[in-house]
Amino acid sequence: MNKPLTKNIDPKRGPLNLKDYEKAGGYQGMEKALKEMQPGDVTKVVKDSGLRGRGGAGFPTGVKWGFVPMGDNAPHPKYLICNADEMEPGTYKDRLLMEQDPHLLVESMIVSGYAMQADIGYIFLRAEYAEAEKALRKAIAEVYGKKYLGGNILGTNWSFELYIHTSAGRYICGEETALLNALEGKRAIPRAKPPFPPVVGLFGKPTIVNNVETLCSVPHIVNNGAIWYKDLSKTDDAGTKIYGVSGKVKKPGLWELPMGTTMREIIEEHAGGMQDDVKFRGVIPGGASTDFLVEEHYDLPMDYNEVQKAGSRLGTGTMIILDDQTCPVGMVHSLEKFFARESCGFCTPCRDGLPWVEKILRALEEGEGREDDIATLEMHGKFLGPGNTFCAFAPGAVEPLQSAIKYFRDDFQRHINQKRCPWR
Amino acid sequence: MATIYVDGKTYEVNHVNNLLHECLQKGIDIPYFCWHPAMGSVGSCRQCAVKQYKDENDATGQIVMSCMVPATDGTKISVDDPEAAAFRKSVIEWLMTNHPHDCPICDEGGECHLQDMTVMTGHAYRRFRFKKKTYINQYLGPLINHEMNRCIQCYRCVRFYKDYAHGDDFDVFGAHNHVYFGRHEDGVLQNEFSGNLVEVCPTGVFTDKTLKQHYTRKWDMTTAPSICTHCGVGCNTIGAERYGGVRRILNRYNGQVNGYFLCDRGRYGYDYVNSAHRIRTPMRRKSNGELGTASKDDVIGNLKNILARKKKVIGIGSPRASVESNFALKKFVGADKYYTGLSDTASKLVEQVIGILKNGPVRSPSLKDIRESDAVFILGEDVTNTAPMMALALRQSVRQAPLKLVDMVKIPRWHEYAVQDVIQQRKGPFFIAGVAGTKLDDIATRTYYAEPDDIARLGYAVAHLLDNNAPAVKKLDEEIRQLAEEIAQALSKAERPLIVSGISLGSEVIIHAAANVAASLSKEQKRTNISYIVPEANTMGVGLLGGGSVGDAIRSAREKKADTVIIFENDLYRRANKESVDTFLKQFENVIVIDYLKNNTTEKATVVLPAGTFGETGGTFVNYEGRAQRYFQVYYQKDELKESWRWLREATMAAGHNDFKEWDNLDAVVGAVNREAAALRNINVAAPTSRFSISGMKMSRSSARYSGRTAIRAHENVHEQKPPDDPDAPFTFTMEGFSGLKPPALNNLFWAPRWNSVQSLTRFQEEIGGPLRGGDPGVRLIEPPGNISFSFFTDIPAAFEKRDDEFYTVPVYHIFGSDELSIQASWIQELTAKPYILLNRRDAETKKLNAGDEPDVQLSGVTLKLPVKISDAIPQGVAGMPVGIPGMDNVLLPGWVKI
Amino acid sequence: MSIDSETMLSNEEQKEIQHEFEHYETKQAACIEALMIVQKHRGWISDDVVKDIAAFLEMSPDEVDSVASFYNLIFRHPVGRNVIFLCDSVSCWVMGSTAIGEHIKQKLGIDYGQTTEDKRFTLLPIACLGTCDHAPAMMINRDTHRNLTPEKVDTVLEKYK
């Protein structure tokens, strides 16, 4: 089984119901965890497996769980939250998992909830994912029917409720502390860290936030062990990864592949290569907030460490391809328009800097660029970096900007010189 | 303590604070916006960026927000680092992208923190070439002007209004670069502390709308340290003048008292000084019976004869007149013929309060102590309306208990949003026993609405639970016993419990019960405080001076055989019922009134002399705490507006008495008070004497940039006139004189090089958010004696029994309206409550009354038509009526009324 | 909890909101759900509705509006019977969403943020719909339409009356 996350997925057939999911080996991870393991053992195997967060930051999941206060004196209720906000442009992997195999996520929530002895779980779902919501609600109802959720699960004395919260929009809700505010019915402004959510989170209680794909790996790790999981990967970063490609390739889509599969293999083999009339110029490797990579990186193994070394981030592992028929400035403009609009408005550089960036890029596209515009853009690239803004949103927002200037500077300059977009 | 390194220099700092705080403390200029010493750090503006280095070997460093980093030992930062400086400049550049650049017509101009920070960061050249976004402004009521286009989104306004003052009708709306600070819809801001937005906002979004009516720039105003005249809390203010009128009131920081804030009554109540009802010249009753303007000589000449027969003179002072004036009057007429000017009830209760504070085991707290209390029990006060700033302090107290959790997870207390994330909805114990719903109910753990005697019974019950020696309450309802139990437990668990009570309900038993609670708590060696609220700026001052009440004056007038009464700054019709005052005043051949506003009493006077308000005179007030504080004349005036004591001096000297011969300035009077009035000893410590100088200079009232210095009186005389002297104060009336750092009692202008706004305050404080340099001004006159044995009060009343035909009617206070002076301001009148009678829903049903009906209400002979207001929070058998407001002039409460 | 007859919220709306209360530690936490529920029934959130929801959640209208105005899927202005959310994020942009947008604008005679005169459609841009492998895409109400071409847009729009 080298595609644990997607083995049950067959879009033509649709998601498995509880019975069929169990038949396919489902809820065995749950049985094993709850019946044979102590909560701490579950955390340990996840830690040992080397699983890293698939939400974009790649933080080791077991380590994060380790921060949760355990034992009799631990505050309750504790919360486990599945981050299913997936609003990062170019990213659509969690949608697949939730629409096509909702029981995997539900099982994952139970196992992970058990590990931290959570009392309540929420799936924080973006509003646009109506089909996912339907599938999940059905799965949760089935599972409540079978008493895998609710009080005293499998006679363990441990109780766990699972709810879905559908969001009302705003990309920043995906940032885990903004998400907590959104769940508390407030404006989704990021929170200060520390305190970190595992200690002081939702309603001030210990809280773990994990991405859908991250969580979905957990039952398999519990079932098959840490070594098995590590071995799935081609590199030091463990497990499989759902990679995606969008843009002008022949077969855009999603594939679960060993972590560390090269960019070339993903684009050429799985996505069918570039469309016939266009050439590859560059790629944003892991969702909108990662730096461009270019042809020289074509053979890069796509894992957290390697992509970082190449000057970008694996992010969500869903690549957006820039081709030679597409204007890089226009592409960055589209991205920055998104970021300017989605800024939460709390801190100055992001709130007021990104609209400026967006306006300059638009001016470039409309032939109104000025000589010093590139310098102003670069200033933003630099000053909206990590630490300068309140959260990671703005640093993410300027990653494609600064790398685009780095790799496609001539194209920016041509817009200014020619007073028009050369692609129009 | 910790050692930190800033640009190569070494500083010893306090590790509990953040770097921004500590750098400002050390005089290092770091620009900032969102940080506020009373409200902590949130890290939204990113203006306070500095470079931080890990260690000696770290040459690159990292940009951090100095307000978000603790000043831990060994921290190494650079403010001057070119990258950090460039980033700070960019922050201003971003903030200014949409700013209207309308400084010339902005009320904030010249005292604008945004201007200062723009200059400080060096942003001078505009690169942003795109369209600005614009907003529509809102009507926020008569006090505050809204100009959203100037907003720099620092979030300070909403943090003050919502998080600090707990207002819920103001918020932030929208997202990304369309965030809007205002109301859900246009309308009057409901929070009593809304005026602080004016000082909290670092730019011109929220400005003083009343200042707009007679606008003057900061540097063109003449200013003096003052004390608020609108309640007994004694907040420190700065009075500011131009062209002979008060233009505005600003907060004057006092770490022990009001800190950074004022209430709206205090900030906006000043306009009585400019009122058309001011008495500006001496007046005499003419032969035709009319009161008409007279020359000073004429009046003094007249008084000369009257006052020559000193034995026949009685004097009535006032809780809104200074200690000095009251003292002078008492000294002149003699202790047996001096009356404090308090009503019967107030007089009796203030005496009780002073007795308890002086002899009891428990201390009366400053507002700072109140902010730091960790459990509160209020008996019978609607604090928001009777002592507004104390209510704001109380609102902070509910954070104290939950802050322990914050300490446990090692979040620094200044890290505001992190603190809030930890605290969540938790609030410390806070109990209110009152006659009707109050504005503090939203933070209360439990509220108990009852008739005053029942409130006292609850208090007595709590005291008994805390200490068996305190008397027990008989026939207590089980429900109330349980409540008492809960309160007693919460108080005894606290480290700094606070009991709040006061004289507003006119109930002696409540005051006694409160004392018992406090005394029984203090036995456990904890820092227990008791705070008694008194209504006027100098109620405590006259209480300490001692004397009979207005009622006593009325009752003993005949036997005293006096033919002359001198009344200082007091409208007796607010102190006793109309008939008795009428009869009383009629008995005198001479009714000499010295006051600044026309009122019912001045109408009856035979002689009226124009007193000065806080704008035109100086003196001392003693606040609820027993803190004597000095206020200084704000501006020079050539009218005959004088301190009441000075008029008395002039008249008595004319009459040949030499009592006051030596009193040629305020210092002399203060000195006499100090020597002769034991209860007021040390009052001279409240402020330096008039002789105080620095480098041979008096302090300047006007700023060094004052315009029109030589022209301002050019319509009288084109020659430059000699600046008038002020014999009473260590101040000049002009820009001449010392304008550097003054002793704390003399701060009249917060202004420092590079800091033109009130943010310059950090330069005036010994410790940011702590005491002023040289110590917070004011002197506490009352401290509990070392070891005393308090004997518990035992006058436990029987439970309230309602009557079938009458309602026990209690006074209801309004921040806008109940105070005699502030209501003179037209904008306060706009906000004033209309007369009403408040009834319990069931009682209204029994009486077949609906809200808005106007039944006849009979109260001690007076009949009023009052619209009915209905509440669930007032007990049955009890009614409430607003006091002090127009239309309720002649109502003295509590009492039984018929409907 | 009983149904409060004083608020203008319908019984059904109240019941649905009350159901959400059970999922949270505080009533106020259900604020976003409450807004979404009422919007589902009424299409948008008027000032009066803000007040009703506020009363129901024991919040002030200002507090509710502060939340409501933050989220882009809560409409504080009236919208048409059908809301077209056209994805304008990067993958769709690369795949030609601008042209699709122009096509819709022209066809309906409205710009982003506007509603057709017959109140049939409102057109709004939206962030990535998470279906980038089938770009360009749009969502109408809650249905996602993928691999758009001008011709396909024409047929799809026909389905919404």
Ligand SMILES: Cc1cc2nc3c(=O)[nH]c(=O)nc-3n(C[C@H](O)[C@H](O)[C@H](O)COP(=O)(O)O)c2cc1C
């Ligand atoms: C602006 C921003 C948006 C984010 N959006 C998402 C998201 O939609 N889904 C997600 O799983 N993580 C998102 N993240 C990452 C989360 O903050 C968090 O790191 C993640 O949910 C943790 O889960 P993981 O450790 O399983 O990856 C976002 C982060 C930022 C800064």
Ligand code: SF4
């Ligand atoms: S960087 Fe600042 S404005 Fe941007 S999303 Fe984060 S906190 Fe909000």
Ligand code: FES
């Ligand atoms: S003052 Fe430090 S971020 Fe605003």
